[in-house]
Amino acid sequence: xxxxxxxxxxxxxxxxxxxxxxxxxxxxxxxxxxxxxxxxxxxxxxxxxxxxxxxxxxxxxxxxxxxxxxxxxxxxxxxxxxxxxxxxxxxxxxxxxxxxxxxxxxxxxxxxxxxxxxxxxxxxxxxxxxxxxxxxxxxxxxxxxxxxxxxxxxxxxxxxxxxxxxxxxxxxxxxxxxxxxxxxxxxxxxxxxxxxxxxxxxxxxxxxxxxxxxxxxxxxxxxxxxxxxxxxxxxxxxxxxxxxxx
Numbered sequence: 001x002x003x004x005x006x007x008x009x010x011x012x013x014x015x016x017x018x019x020x021x022x023x024x025x026x027x028x029x030x031x032x033x034x035x036x037x038x039x040x041x042x043x044x045x046x047x048x049x050x051x052x053x054x055x056x057x058x059x060x061x062x063x064x065x066x067x068x069x070x071x072x073x074x075x076x077x078x079x080x081x082x083x084x085x086x087x088x089x090x091x092x093x094x095x096x097x098x099x100x101x102x103x104x105x106x107x108x109x110x111x112x113x114x115x116x117x118x119x120x121x122x123x124x125x126x127x128x129x130x131x132x133x134x135x136x137x138x139x140x141x142x143x144x145x146x147x148x149x150x151x152x153x154x155x156x157x158x159x160x161x162x163x164x165x166x167x168x169x170x171x172x173x174x175x176x177x178x179x180x181x182x183x184x185x186x187x188x189x190x191x192x193x194x195x196x197x198x199x200x201x202x203x204x205x206x207x208x209x210x211x212x213x214x215x216x217x218x219x220x221x222x223x224x225x226x227x228x229x230x231x232x233x234x235x236x237x238x239x240x241x242x243x244x245x246x
Contacts (some may be wrong), residue, residue, distance in 0.1 A: 003143040086206055090242055091130060091157075092122040095220055096164075097197060098233050103183075112174030113147040115140055115169040117196070123157045129205035130157045133213060136200040138167050142183065142193070145173050152200055183227055191236065192227055198242070218242035 095117065102114040117138065123130055136152030148171035173179055173194050186192045198218040204211045220240040224233050 017143055021141050026240065027151070031175070086127045087123070088128055088204070089124050091216070091246065092124065093124075093198065093218060093220070093240055094120045094233060095222060095238055095240075096120055096223070098194075098224060098235060100227055100229050100233065103227055103229050105176045106172065107236065109173040110174060111147070111179050112172050113140070115148050115150075117150075117167045117169060119165040119167060121157060121163045121165060123159065123161045126159055127207065129144075129159060131203040131205060132157065133201040133203060137198075138169060139171075139197050140169055141197060142179070145175075145179055147171055147173055147194075152198075156205075174209040187227055190225050192224050194222045194224060196222060215245040217243060217245055 097118045099116040100114070102112060102115055104112055107114050119138075132152060132155050134154045136154075137149060138152055139149040140147045148169035150167045150169035152167060153165065155163070170182075183192065196219070198216065198220075200216040200218075201213055202216055203213045218240060220238060222235055223237040224235055226233055
């Protein structure tokens with residue numbers, strides 16, 4: 001029996017995976033799923049420079065607002081102190097008498113009127129004086145037509161003072177014939193409505209301090225019984241309202 005020389009062949013496991021080279025370098029980290037985690041690159045941090053101009057503007061605005069608020073507080077405190085110290089009151093006015101010196105039609109068909117008005121001005125304030133400045137006016141109106149107008153005198157009225165004023169009013173109104181006819185018809189009723197309007201620039205004196213000029217605006221609604229010239233006219237009703245305009 002001839003000896004056959006046997007050859008030994010290595011057994012190869014077909015199901016075993018073929019060896020592969022490592023895809024991830026040694027020392028690299030892996031995620032939980034086995035995926036490699038790429039190394040983080042360092043990102044340089046750029047620090048923003050402070051905006052000096054913007055900060056300066058904000059400070060200026062804050063200082064300005066604070067200054068305005070402070071001035072308003074000081075002004076309010078000053079006004080409150082003056083009010084409590086002087087207790088200002090509006091002056092009172094009343095119409096004592098009204099006399100018509102002339103009321104007639106002109107050749108140009110305008111209505112000429114001349115009134116004499118006596119007024120009482122009362123200053124009820126204990127510590128406030130009133131300067132009646134130049135430019136004060138007093139006018140008489142019938143409906144929307146101004147009949148006459150006159151100037152108020154310039155004078156000073158002291159504390160708790162009562163002053164009598166005599167004011168002469170003159171004027172000419174357009175559409176005289178129509179206006180005269182309306183006045184005559186109204187006179188037959190014995191009740192003629194008239195409006196006396198006051199425009200008086202005044203300056204208030206607080207102690208020794210003379211304040212800025214203001215305006216006293218007023219209106220007195222009258223009802224008279226007649227408009228006959230040179231006759232005594234009876235004032236049946238009178239209602240006056242006044243206000244101050246800065």
